[in-house]
Amino acid sequence: MGKIRKGAPYLILMVLSLPLLLLYAWLFIGAFSPRTHGLIPEGFTLSNWRFLFAPWGNRPSIWVAALNSTLLAGGYTVVLLLVSSTAAYALSRLSFRGRRFFLMLVLILHAFPSITLLIAIFYVLRALRLYDTLIGVALVKTALELPLGIWVMKGFFDNVSWDIEMAALIDGCSRLQAWRRVMIPMVRPGIAALAVFAFVLGWNEFLLPYIYMPSSRNWTLSVFIRSVTAGGAGEILFVNYGVIAAAGLFYVLPVLLFFLFTQRYLLQIYAGGVKG
Amino acid sequence: MRQMERELEMAKRGREFSLPLLRIRPRVSKQGVAALLFLSPAALIVLLFFVAPVLLTFWISLTNMSVATLGRTELIGFSNYLRILRSPYTSRILQNTLLYVSATLTFNVGMGLILALLTTHIEERVGVLFRALWLLPRITPSVVYALLWTWATAPAPFGTLNQVLGPLGLPSHNWLTTQPWGVIILANGFVGASLGMIIFTSAIKAIPPDYIMAAQVDGATTWQIIRRIILPLIRWPIMFVTAYQTLSLLASFEYILLLTEGGPGFYRTEVWALYAYHQALSNYFGNVQFGFGAALAAVLVAIGVVASVIYLRVFRFQQMMGEPKIEGV
Numbered sequence: 001m002g003k004i005r006k007g008a009p010y011l012i013l014m015v016l017s018l019p020l021l022l023l024y025a026w027l028f029i030g031a032f033s034p035r036t037h038g039l040i041p042e043g044f045t046l047s048n049w050r051f052l053f054a055p056w057g058n059r060p061s062i063w064v065a066a067l068n069s070t071l072l073a074g075g076y077t078v079v080l081l082l083v084s085s086t087a088a089y090a091l092s093r094l095s096f097r098g099r100r101f102f103l104m105l106v107l108i109l110h111a112f113p114s115i116t117l118l119i120a121i122f123y124v125l126r127a128l129r130l131y132d133t134l135i136g137v138a139l140v141k142t143a144l145e146l147p148l149g150i151w152v153m154k155g156f157f158d159n160v161s162w163d164i165e166m167a168a169l170i171d172g173c174s175r176l177q178a179w180r181r182v183m184i185p186m187v188r189p190g191i192a193a194l195a196v197f198a199f200v201l202g203w204n205e206f207l208l209p210y211i212y213m214p215s216s217r218n219w220t221l222s223v224f225i226r227s228v229t230a231g232g233a234g235e236i237l238f239v240n241y242g243v244i245a246a247a248g249l250f251y252v253l254p255v256l257l258f259f260l261f262t263q264r265y266l267l268q269i270y271a272g273g274v275k276g
Numbered sequence: 277m278r279q280m281e282r283e284l285e286m287a288k289r290g291r292e293f294s295l296p297l298l299r300i301r302p303r304v305s306k307q308g309v310a311a312l313l314f315l316s317p318a319a320l321i322v323l324l325f326f327v328a329p330v331l332l333t334f335w336i337s338l339t340n341m342s343v344a345t346l347g348r349t350e351l352i353g354f355s356n357y358l359r360i361l362r363s364p365y366t367s368r369i370l371q372n373t374l375l376y377v378s379a380t381l382t383f384n385v386g387m388g389l390i391l392a393l394l395t396t397h398i399e400e401r402v403g404v405l406f407r408a409l410w411l412l413p414r415i416t417p418s419v420v421y422a423l424l425w426t427w428a429t430a431p432a433p434f435g436t437l438n439q440v441l442g443p444l445g446l447p448s449h450n451w452l453t454t455q456p457w458g459v460i461i462l463a464n465g466f467v468g469a470s471l472g473m474i475i476f477t478s479a480i481k482a483i484p485p486d487y488i489m490a491a492q493v494d495g496a497t498t499w500q501i502i503r504r505i506i507l508p509l510i511r512w513p514i515m516f517v518t519a520y521q522t523l524s525l526l527a528s529f530e531y532i533l534l535l536t537e538g539g540p541g542f543y544r545t546e547v548w549a550l551y552a553y554h555q556a557l558s559n560y561f562g563n564v565q566f567g568f569g570a571a572l573a574a575v576l577v578a579i580g581v582v583a584s585v586i587y588l589r590v591f592r593f594q595q596m597m598g599e600p601k602i603e604g605v
Contacts, residue, residue, distance in 0.1 A: 038439025113527030
């Protein structure tokens with residue numbers, strides 16, 4: 001009886017998690033076999049991976065899409081880190097009129113479902129002549145993650161001892177110098193956490209490039225793969241799903257490897273983004 | 277005189293900086309300049325991509341802007357809103373949205389709670405492993421994640437689900453066509469459950485172990501401990517996750533777009549946010565109607581603004597907004 005009681009939670013967790021394991025198992029099995037019946041492969045092949053070297057229909061090379069994904073994720077991460085760490089510093093360390101208002105705004109925007117603004121942002125991008133450009137999409141992505149970024153960074157700045165900054169200021173540093181030379185090094189773990197989190201989000205992003213960067217030279221990996229799977233269930237039998245599985249694995253593998261090493265950081269943001 | 281008041285004020289707040297040697301007076305103007313410098317990039321972005329779009333959404337919703345009228349857009353008052361009220365599809369969309377939000381929310385919070393309780397109950401190393409596994413869908417690109425479900429629910433002999441159910445005597449389905457809602461809710465739920473799981477886990481870990489040990493000494497069963505001690509103590513996190521996810525589910529449509537595009541058939545799984553997107557941004561039906569789509573989005577924007585302001589009050593975020601400790605320099 002005691003053994004059963006001890007084993008029960010493990011068993012329940014296994015059963016609940018089984019669908020997840022099966023879902024992801026197919027990606028790995030499917031990518032290396034000509035066809036699968038459920039999870040049972042019909043032999044082994046590497047030919048699913050030929051898209052790495054040869055064109056896939058009239059699509060641009062998948063490496064172009066991979067480069068675009070990297071540029072989008074990397075570019076927006078850098079901008080997000082800069083903008084949120086300056087704003088968070090001001091909100092955490094400076095006393096000024098409108099501080100309360102700005103803090104409240106950040107919190108409201110944090111809860112606000114910004115995806116509802118997609119239609120209007122389309123016009124903003126058109127007006128700024130940034131429609132169908134990587135910079136435009138990177139800016140929108142920065143904006144959507146900014147409330148979380150500011151809030152997370154503010155949490156890290158709040159935890160830095162006042163004496164350190166005070167000493168720097170008394171030694172004649174300006175606020176900007178104190179921020180760059182003293183504060184930024186102190187919140188390096190926070191910057192790392194936010195960077196990991198932001199990069200993964202940017203790499204995965206689908207809707208923004210799909211809507212705001214339609215030209216195929218701008219395709220990211222998400223839009224590329226969507227162009228192959230768009231037929232959905234109806235076409236599933238007519239498409240070679242081994243190739244699609246391989247492409248999907250190609251896309252998700254960097255994230256999975258990244259996740260293995262940076263899980264700690266991601267958890268920090270997910271738990272901290274709410275606690276403040 | 278004011279100088280003295282300030283020093284008194286500082287002394288009251290217990291700042292070491294009020295020592296005579298390090299007398300540092302607040303110079304509001306200089307701090308204001310610094311704040312302006314540090315905040316202006318963020319302010320500009322918020323202005324361009326939050327404030328302007330909110331206003332634009334409402335403005336476009338009052339016009340007849342569409343592909344047909346692009347050159348000669350006119351203000352047409354509340355006609356688009358009246359059209360929403362009169363449209364025969366509105367009730368269908370509304371029902372779909374309610375089903376989607378309530379079912380997914382129930383799964384998310386329920387499963388999040390179960391996972392948090394179980395993974396904190398077992399050995400920590402194994403618990404961490406399971407929590408990492410459940411985080412996978414959240415960090416998987418939505419396009420790939422939708423692909424996994426499309427394949428798993430494909431008709432026999434290809435789909436994994438049919439392969440598992442076949443031996444049990446169940447007939448083969450293309451589940452995405454026959455049970456689109458079931459697939460959508462589960463696919464969304466397996467992503468959404470992890471938020472609750474993480475937040476509840478840290479809340480449960482914060483409960484002093486004495487509480488639970490005392491109950492065990494008194495002979496309480498595991499179920500009683502969960503029901504009487506753990507659940508009441510993590511009431512706020514549960515409410516927070518519920519409130520937060522209600523709002524984000526209401527506005528979300530990405531996985532539905534990827535899995536069914538609102539089909540199969542006519543608006544079978546079309547939710548409000550997807551409907552707005554289809555009307556305003558997708559050429560699905562040939563004639564894109566920005567005005568009407570913006571009116572649909574404006575309803576969600578209004579709900580979003582009101583709800584997030586209420587959340588701010590209810591969850592007492594003000595407590596997190598204490599004044600900064602450095603006044604001077």
